[in-house]
Amino acid sequence: MTMTASRKAGLTSERRSGRPGRLRRPAGLPWILPAMIVSVGLLYYCIVYTGYISTLDWDGASPLQRPVGADNFARMLGDTVFWRALGNTAAFFVVTLVVQVALGILLACLLHSRLYLKTFHKVLIFVPVVLATATTAPVFREMYAPDGTVNGVLHAVGLGDLAQPWLANGTSALIIVMSVQIWQSTGVVFVLYYAAIGQIDTEVLEAARLDGAANWRIIRSIVWPGVRGTTIAIAILTAIGSLKTFDIPFLVTGGGPSYATEFLGTMIYRVSITFSQAGYGAAISVVLLLLAVGTAIIIRVSSTRKENTDV
Amino acid sequence: MKFPAIRLRRTAVAAVAGAAILAVTLTGCGAGQAASNDGGSATKGTINWWSWTPTNDVAAGEIAAFNKEYPNIKVIYKKVPIENYAASLKPALASNDGPDVYTVYNSGAYSAEVFAPYATDLTSNVKKMLGSDWKSKVYDGGVKAFTVDGRLVAAQYAKAGAGMMWINQGLFDKYNLKPPTTLDEWVNVCKTFRANGLGCFREGVASSGFATDTLHSIVDSFKPGVWADVVSGKSKWSNPTVAESLEMLRTLSKDGILDEGAVGLQQYPDVNNDFLVGKVPMIQMGTWYQQNASLPTLTAALEGAGVPADTPKITLMPMPFPDVAGKGNPATLFADVDAGNSVNAKSKKLNAATTFAVWLGHSKAGQQAVTNSLDSLATLNGITPQWDKIQLVNPELQRPALEKVTADLNTATESRAFGISAEVSQAIIDACQAMLTSDKSGADVAKDIQAAAETAKK
Numbered sequence: 001m002t003m004t005a006s007r008k009a010g011l012t013s014e015r016r017s018g019r020p021g022r023l024r025r026p027a028g029l030p031w032i033l034p035a036m037i038v039s040v041g042l043l044y045y046c047i048v049y050t051g052y053i054s055t056l057d058w059d060g061a062s063p064l065q066r067p068v069g070a071d072n073f074a075r076m077l078g079d080t081v082f083w084r085a086l087g088n089t090a091a092f093f094v095v096t097l098v099v100q101v102a103l104g105i106l107l108a109c110l111l112h113s114r115l116y117l118k119t120f121h122k123v124l125i126f127v128p129v130v131l132a133t134a135t136t137a138p139v140f141r142e143m144y145a146p147d148g149t150v151n152g153v154l155h156a157v158g159l160g161d162l163a164q165p166w167l168a169n170g171t172s173a174l175i176i177v178m179s180v181q182i183w184q185s186t187g188v189v190f191v192l193y194y195a196a197i198g199q200i201d202t203e204v205l206e207a208a209r210l211d212g213a214a215n216w217r218i219i220r221s222i223v224w225p226g227v228r229g230t231t232i233a234i235a236i237l238t239a240i241g242s243l244k245t246f247d248i249p250f251l252v253t254g255g256g257p258s259y260a261t262e263f264l265g266t267m268i269y270r271v272s273i274t275f276s277q278a279g280y281g282a283a284i285s286v287v288l289l290l291l292a293v294g295t296a297i298i299i300r301v302s303s304t305r306k307e308n309t310d311v
Numbered sequence: 312m313k314f315p316a317i318r319l320r321r322t323a324v325a326a327v328a329g330a331a332i333l334a335v336t337l338t339g340c341g342a343g344q345a346a347s348n349d350g351g352s353a354t355k356g357t358i359n360w361w362s363w364t365p366t367n368d369v370a371a372g373e374i375a376a377f378n379k380e381y382p383n384i385k386v387i388y389k390k391v392p393i394e395n396y397a398a399s400l401k402p403a404l405a406s407n408d409g410p411d412v413y414t415v416y417n418s419g420a421y422s423a424e425v426f427a428p429y430a431t432d433l434t435s436n437v438k439k440m441l442g443s444d445w446k447s448k449v450y451d452g453g454v455k456a457f458t459v460d461g462r463l464v465a466a467q468y469a470k471a472g473a474g475m476m477w478i479n480q481g482l483f484d485k486y487n488l489k490p491p492t493t494l495d496e497w498v499n500v501c502k503t504f505r506a507n508g509l510g511c512f513r514e515g516v517a518s519s520g521f522a523t524d525t526l527h528s529i530v531d532s533f534k535p536g537v538w539a540d541v542v543s544g545k546s547k548w549s550n551p552t553v554a555e556s557l558e559m560l561r562t563l564s565k566d567g568i569l570d571e572g573a574v575g576l577q578q579y580p581d582v583n584n585d586f587l588v589g590k591v592p593m594i595q596m597g598t599w600y601q602q603n604a605s606l607p608t609l610t611a612a613l614e615g616a617g618v619p620a621d622t623p624k625i626t627l628m629p630m631p632f633p634d635v636a637g638k639g640n641p642a643t644l645f646a647d648v649d650a651g652n653s654v655n656a657k658s659k660k661l662n663a664a665t666t667f668a669v670w671l672g673h674s675k676a677g678q679q680a681v682t683n684s685l686d687s688l689a690t691l692n693g694i695t696p697q698w699d700k701i702q703l704v705n706p707e708l709q710r711p712a713l714e715k716v717t718a719d720l721n722t723a724t725e726s727r728a729f730g731i732s733a734e735v736s737q738a739i740i741d742a743c744q745a746m747l748t749s750d751k752s753g754a755d756v757a758k759d760i761q762a763a764a765e766t767a768k769k
Contacts, residue, residue, distance in 0.1 A: 061401055062428055145581065146572040147510075147590070165572020167517075170748065173575065254518040257574035258744045273398040274420045275733050 053282035060278030072283035093242035104189030137251035170260025350661030362414035376680035411664035417456035430653035453648035465651030468672030469687030473597035510591035515578035557753035738763030
């Protein structure tokens with residue numbers, strides 16, 4: 001009876017699909033189709049429209065639009081601020097990734113060990129994630145102002161010689177922007193690692209302990225390889241996040257001094273809004289998109305190759 | 312049980328329906344078609360006014376004055392931070408729900424020219440109020456800045472000047488100091504202030520163009536007229552006077568006049584707050600800053616700065632920019648139309664919006680309200696602040712000084728910002744930052760400004 005029914009169902013399915021042996025269509029398609037068309041359609045419409053604008057000389061408001069072909073892209077190649085923004089993005093990506101991963105994995109390991117007030121510590125680590133940059137940026141500006149908290153503390157502990165206008169120095173301003181990002185995002189990295197470490201077989205960890213492995217050896221040889229997939233995901237998210245960085249430099253340093261904290265996001269805003277060069281801004285946006293997609297693919301492909309080599 | 316089986320035809324119908332929804336959505340979002348309307352009543356309705364200036368309390372005073380004549384027009388004021396103004400205004404005006412009235416500036420990112428496509432022509436309305444010779448009754452700089460392709464796209468209502476400095480008179484008195492008039496005097500005054508744990512001349516060179524005013528003042532100290540020539544294109548930014556003025560900016564920093572960390576500071580809120588609470592004795596701001604001589608405005612500003620209510624109220628006084636070049640050239644003031652109100656051509660309350668915009672800028676009562684706030688000077692000729700009605704912090708000292716500023720400004724011949732594009736404005740900020748953070752020579756930095764100006768022209 002069952003066999004007959006399933007054969008009938010199979011036949012029906014084959015007839016409907018028109019191709020023998022083909023699987024049924026997913027059942028939820030009609031439900032998600034309208035939303036998918038609107039969301040994907042809007043997204044790709046915006047991308048295509050941005051691509052179109054990137055070929056124009058247009059102020060973003062005027063009815064006059066002059067087609068200029070690839071001129072905006074050619075201009076980008078000779079724009080020193082663009083290359084500086086790209087360099088800042090690369091440095092920002094490397095530093096924030098390394099520090100966040102190190103802090104995230106360390107905190108996750110600590111909170112998987114015996115510790116008092118675990119929940120309190122978890123909340124403490126995660127709180128910066130939920131704070132809006134617009135709220136915290138003035139605090140950082142006050143902290144690093146010439147007569148702000150940091151210099152006040154340095155004077156108070158007898159290290160007044162180290163006091164300086166932190167946001168007026170290009171290097172220290174970039175480090176401050178990075179530190180704000182790390183402070184704000186480590187909570188997410190910690191949560192991801194905390195969950196990933198929870199998936200590692202405890203018997204393996206116990207066996208390592210019985211074999212006399214110390215904490216550092218366990219982290220290096222068991223935990224680190226065990227959370228490899230999470231690290232790759234964090235690397236991709238950090239790379240894309242670095243390319244999209246806008247709010248922290250915009251609100252804390254304004255991209256300065258002398259473009260020392262300029263990123264592609266702040267540059268797009270300045271070019272498109274302040275200078276009313278919507279075409280050039282769109283061209284930088286297109287490059288940003290290509291870089292984000294390209295970086296994600298490169299990280300993913302290289303990690304897959306590494307996995308295959310390891311196997 | 313039929314549900315999971317999908318017919319291709321049904322999918323196609325769903326896809327077409329979805330595409331139709333998308334098309335309607337996109338058309339609705341992007342079209343920006345003007346809704347057909349007659350503009351409504353000219354004396355009744357609720358209108359929205361967006362601007363970066365004036366402050367909320369000043370705007371409330373101006374609206375209250377307007378409502379004495381037009382009680383049935385409710386004006387809702389939205390103050391948008393200046394850094395985000397252009398970014399907020401563009402999408403709002405592109406939609407059908409933008410502000411009815413929006414303020415524009417004489418140049419740069421939120422100039423009348425940039426937003427002219429969205430504005431209605433106010434020429435006939437202004438003519439109706441002031442007569443056919445209306446141009447002779449208002450500030451000609453405003454007419455020039457707000458006329459785009461023969462259309463008056465904004466009703467000017469506020470004029471501002473710059474070039475002077477503002478000092479905290481209490482701090483000067485406390486240390487028995489006189490306002491400096493030369494570079495050497497300035498150095499000595501700053502030494503005294505610093506020895507007493509205070510800053511001296513503080514300026515935010517991080518973003519907006521206040522450093523441009525300082526550079527302009529220095530150029531005028533070396534050779535009056537060069538700045539105007541450079542802006543008009545008669546001379547180049549690589550002019551030797553500009554180069555030596557840039558070097559002077561570096562000298563101000565090296566000689567301990569300009570406070571450390573200027574390139575990391577913003578004029579608002581950093582420098583403004585530090586001055587109002589008495590941390591620094593001198594800053595360079597324009598005529599709009601005289602509003603802080605008014606006790607109610609200063610009280611509100613201190614509240615905004617987040618300091619205790621019992622913080623002593625400073626007596627701020629104007630001071631001419633010192634003769635830093637030592638050539639004996641008198642300090643100059645430069646003036647511009649600071650703000651004008653455009654009326655959104657798509658406004659459903661176009662007539663009420665026009666009533667407000669034209670009233671504020673071209674009626675005696677409107678202009679009196681504007682100038683009595685001390686935030687701006689009137690653009691309608693013959694209107695000056697009614698000092699008897701203004702509560703100053705220190706009237707005996709401040710009133711004659713502020714009256715002189717108003718009088719001096721009427722003789723100003725140079726523009727403050729008109730004619731300077733957003734790109735050149737940015738290049739000047741970059742140049743000032745470069746002088747304060749690098750070893751580049753003034754000549755090389757001046758060439759960079761010229762290069763930016765030439766790129767912008769293309």
